[in-house]
Amino acid sequence: MMARLLLNNQIAVKYNSPGMSAVIAVDMTLILIYFFRYRTQKGKIGLRQTKFPLTGAFWVTFISFILSSIFAIVPLSNGLVATLKYFVSNFGIIFIFFKCLNTEDDVYLYIRTAFCVAIIITCLGLFEAILKDNPWLDFVYFNSPHDESTIGRLFYIPPSVGGSLEMRLGMVRAYSTFGIHIAFGTACVFLLYLFMTISKYKFNLFANYKLNAVIILLIAGALASNSKTPIIGILIMILAFYNINQIFHPKIILPLITVFVIVYIYFPHIIENFMTLFDSEKAEEVGGSTVEGRQTQFRIALDMFSMNPLFGNGMGAISILRKIGNNDLILGAESSFMQILPERGLLGIIGYIVTYIMLFSYGKRFLPFSLCFFFLLSLAIMEFATGILNMAIWVSAYFCVIRLFQLRKAFKISTI
Numbered sequence: 001m002m003a004r005l006l007l008n009n010q011i012a013v014k015y016n017s018p019g020m021s022a023v024i025a026v027d028m029t030l031i032l033i034y035f036f037r038y039r040t041q042k043g044k045i046g047l048r049q050t051k052f053p054l055t056g057a058f059w060v061t062f063i064s065f066i067l068s069s070i071f072a073i074v075p076l077s078n079g080l081v082a083t084l085k086y087f088v089s090n091f092g093i094i095f096i097f098f099k100c101l102n103t104e105d106d107v108y109l110y111i112r113t114a115f116c117v118a119i120i121i122t123c124l125g126l127f128e129a130i131l132k133d134n135p136w137l138d139f140v141y142f143n144s145p146h147d148e149s150t151i152g153r154l155f156y157i158p159p160s161v162g163g164s165l166e167m168r169l170g171m172v173r174a175y176s177t178f179g180i181h182i183a184f185g186t187a188c189v190f191l192l193y194l195f196m197t198i199s200k201y202k203f204n205l206f207a208n209y210k211l212n213a214v215i216i217l218l219i220a221g222a223l224a225s226n227s228k229t230p231i232i233g234i235l236i237m238i239l240a241f242y243n244i245n246q247i248f249h250p251k252i253i254l255p256l257i258t259v260f261v262i263v264y265i266y267f268p269h270i271i272e273n274f275m276t277l278f279d280s281e282k283a284e285e286v287g288g289s290t291v292e293g294r295q296t297q298f299r300i301a302l303d304m305f306s307m308n309p310l311f312g313n314g315m316g317a318i319s320i321l322r323k324i325g326n327n328d329l330i331l332g333a334e335s336s337f338m339q340i341l342p343e344r345g346l347l348g349i350i351g352y353i354v355t356y357i358m359l360f361s362y363g364k365r366f367l368p369f370s371l372c373f374f375f376l377l378s379l380a381i382m383e384f385a386t387g388i389l390n391m392a393i394w395v396s397a398y399f400c401v402i403r404l405f406q407l408r409k410a411f412k413i414s415t416i
Helices: 002-006 022-036 055-070 076-100 104-131 135-142 181-200 208-224 228-240 250-266 268-275 280-285 291-306 317-321 336-363 369-386 391-410
Strands: 012-014
Touching: 002 022, 002 104, 002 391, 012 022, 022 076, 055 076, 055 336, 076 391, 104 181, 104 208, 104 391, 181 208, 181 228, 181 369, 181 391, 208 228, 228 369, 291 317, 291 336, 317 336, 336 369, 336 391, 369 391
Parallel strands: none
Antiparallel strands: none
């Protein structure tokens, strides 16, 4: 899972068509190891025997992909390749992660690794935001090809070759190790959920100063991404840990006010960026999404959806249909619904919703209601606002939290 946080899609083991990113290569290798080694063992030593909680969602989603490929306007081979990549990098690797997240040591290994990776990506993001350069992405850029086959994998261009970092309201939109700033910001939110859970429910896995430090870094990383999406996600997710009355308790509200004042004085653009949610003129002025722009995007997405409302037009159909008329105004189809409806139709949306329902049903068996509900709500709103996020990252954090509570029932968690 950590490969997704450190390696973006521009890092590949094969660039010539058909290309293969390093992340997909790692995922396929792990899946093959599982099926050709561990599945052949009678005892399946070290693996969880619990039923995978997303089996139903897998089959509904799989059927939606197959049917959309059959009735697609894109070549069948393209749809099948996209289907294979999707299931390998999402349900496939999540299944392997679930099976391997078994003992206390397995959970500790994931959390220790997540702790180290969180420090790496946030420090790099802050370095990029402050010094306006990213040495890691510079290295990736100079050591990989940039042609039609890699378009969209990495949007970063080093300042040293005439590129300029993406800016908004005078602040850098930090990418850290990712291919785009939104991926960095939302990844910080998912890791924040993990470490705030450890802190709030006193699992005593780290010394308090370490835990507080990584939480502060993750919040700073989300802000350094300079995107509204992770900010919205954090504001909703905070309700997973504190109810309204607790938020207004002096111990909570006074530090929040202090942080707000500091941000307002020294980083006013962060506040200004968030306020563009409510000011369409300001959003248009600084190059952000406007209400009118989103309405146009949804209208085009619904027009595409109406071509085959049940099964959709197939994976990759948006990139083809956007070349017709004014469909290019759909831009990046910045919403989960805008991405799913045109390509996989109603059956795809059903699979998407079923995934959320099954994750909530599984989580509420072991977690406090607010801890699973508001995390999934924040995720759903972020995806509705910006598009499908990396499922393997957020599901792994969610499953790890669930496993922590399961293990707590069996024995007391020791201190790392």
